[in-house]
Amino acid sequence: MSAIPTYDAEQLAGMLAILPDVDSVELKLTVPDDFQRSAVRLLGIDPLDAVLRQVVFVDTPDLRLSSAGVVLRARRTQHKPGDLAVKLRPAMPAEVPKGFRDHQGFKVELDASPAGYTCSCSLTVEAPDRLVRKLMIGTRGVRGLLDDDQRTLLDERLPDGVGPDDLVVLGPINLLKTRFRVKGYRRRMVAELWVLPDGSRILELSTKAPPEEAFQAAAETKALLAGKGLDLGAPQETKTRSALAALTVPESERTAGDAAHDEG
Template structure:
């Protein structure tokens, strides 16, 4: 077990367990360095032709005012499915969310755990009929048409004063390949995502979800499986959203006022 994992299990375990008891799920995540992508993909039996294509858009100001207060606005076009959108808040303490928000069937509270850290987020989701997202990002309909009334209220409660959905810029798209695997010698479903950025960079992420109370057990099982495949567990972790927002923010700021 490496130093980062020891730190998580010793210093942060109490905090993680406190969040998890009020969460809906846990997602264990690992991002891999680009140098190990081909080796890891081969070891897991990843076939890119079996992946689902997704197109992901973020919405924020050029200087990322939403992101600065922990709010993410996102919409996706998904191959073979409808569109969807989410307003995400992180970090959160689940017990501190308003009762009506916490009780919403559209709200999910999840603890993401990765080597060296964790974060709890609350996501207000909304399903859409295609091609609503495409219509919004090309300017045929206003951006607020992508988000439900409930999502807009959730955003208003946490965004900087006076900032609304229609004030935001489109950041994206990012193309994503998503593949669900059930590898031999592993009892759970493993999700592989490859995020392809316009500058040629990519983030390769492995993840699996479990119920609150299963995190430590599943974490040990995942570690054992990945180590058996020779997949590195100690690389610096990248967050897909942060990488995307920083890329498109720099692009918007460089292009000047719209």
């Protein structure tokens, strides 16, 4: 899950410098497509424990928010309220706008994977499912669903020339999420399976730890997953980046790709 011990000296120094100021550390690993079924079986993941979710991103058609380090996301969860999040990534703890650390729903988190690490801050606010659904089907705008602090956080990082009228809803993407435990491993793990518009799938395994336990958690998790035969050196892909790339593929290319797949 995490290759923290193989980070170079500069990476380790950077991580150690910010760990005391983050709220949590999330260790992540994406599993190659050809090993996903085996990973589910070897880790004892029961698909029937999974909860269905829908996710959309709000950005310009050419992803100018994402390019500026801003992720605006809305999410529906089966049998639960929806939520909206404004995430700044990367964002070091020292860059957190004044007054936000005490806001309920705000967090500063360090994500670590075999590919490296990044620090982000996000503000997530619950919203009625019916309103989030209206956003997803295009009958309600996103700005009215954000609270005042989220709008402030968003406005501070909006690229020049981008306004509310330039934003579009990208998605939805359907995914399954389940929490599970592995015998002999004390931390709870999470598995998320994202199904992208082109039919490809991303399986991400993750676990969280407080900052002071980050290296211990990384060592324990690495030993567990390596012992199960998972390739910790496999190419890594982030869910958000892959989803945005898939959602902004021109329709002509997507149709051509589907046709080629059908012919195959």
